[in-house]
Amino acid sequence: MLEAHSAGSPTDEAVRWTDLEPVQLAQQVLARAGYRRRSLRKALISGDVEPYERDRQFRLIATLRRQARARGVPVLCVDTRKKERLSHLPRRGSCYSTDVQFVYDHDYRHLATGVLVPHGVYDYHGNAGFITLGTSRETSACVCDAIALAWQEDRAEHYPHAQQILLTFDAGAANVARSLRFKEDLVALSRRFGRCLRVALYPPYTSKWHPIEHRLFCHVARRLSGVILDSHQTALKAVQRTHTQTGFTVTPRLLDTLYELGRNVLRHSSISTTNSFATTLFSGNETTSSMPIDFRDRM
Numbered sequence: 418m419l420e421a422h423s424a425g426s427p428t429d430e431a432v433r434w435t436d437l438e439p440v441q442l443a444q445q446v447l448a449r450a451g452y453r454r455r456s457l458r459k460a461l462i463s464g465d466v467e468p469y470e471r472d473r474q475f476r477l478i479a480t481l482r483r484q485a486r487a488r489g490v491p492v493l494c495v496d497t498r499k500k501e502r503l504s505h506l507p508r509r510g511s512c513y514s515t516d517v518q519f520v521y522d523h524d525y526r527h528l529a530t531g532v533l534v535p536h537g538v539y540d541y542h543g544n545a546g547f548i549t550l551g552t553s554r555e556t557s558a559c560v561c562d563a564i565a566l567a568w569q570e571d572r573a574e575h576y577p578h579a580q581q582i583l584l585t586f587d588a589g590a591a592n593v594a595r596s597l598r599f600k601e602d603l604v605a606l607s608r609r610f611g612r613c614l615r616v617a618l619y620p621p622y623t624s625k626w627h628p629i630e631h632r633l634f635c636h637v638a639r640r641l642s643g644v645i646l647d648s649h650q651t652a653l654k655a656v657q658r659t660h661t662q663t664g665f666t667v668t669p670r671l672l673d674t675l676y677e678l679g680r681n682v683l684r685h686s687s688i689s690t691t692n693s694f695a696t697t698l699f700s701g702n703e704t705t706s707s708m709p710i711d712f713r714d715r716m
Contacts, residue, residue: 462622471620478617485583491576492541492583494629497555502529503646510642533652538567539629546633546667547571548656556676557591557599561606571668581613587624594618597682
């Protein structure tokens, strides 16, 4: 290593020198020994998840999507983005502006003037996005109201003859598989639509493979990057400008409804209490599970 960068005294063989700096020498020694700077990789699963069962659920959802396309059944991917606090708070990213924009030096909660709950519905086959901006909190009732708003205002006209809707969720937040409130609200949503709802949940810890993440939320996050969200209307206008060069656009709506926490499930409800939610059909006042796979939410 030092041979190409070393020289010696012509009169004294014991005297040698090198033109390498100590830092350069250390870097070459580390490189030869196989050391280099590496970032941490998220690969370990923090939970008891069987790879075979997880793969089986992915294949099941893919099959349901293919069958839905062949039968003209709409496939709606549903999820909630990270909640945002409203005010002149610091946010990641940058945007074009004619001058410096000033925000608070900290993002303390007491500085916020409100909260923004972005809830997305992505039409998998139609390649269309719908964002509902909630002003309260994320509950199962909020999720179902957001789905209803997206369907009635944007998607229903594209599927006038559909008798069934396939909904895909990840296994967390207000739409966990074991939530009776969520199942009760889905039954009410089915009555509201007058259509059967087939629901399939992605396995725990796999939400990043949900199509809505890389087909809708990535574009919305880019549009909101570096924008001061001082009000719901500001956020609404920013999301409304979301588009891609291929023509993809997003339809935003404001959902200004107060949702309560701790709502009790009706005692006479006949909804199944099973944790299995691989694929469940909601129709009227019944729920029928098919091809159950025991994916219990551990998040």
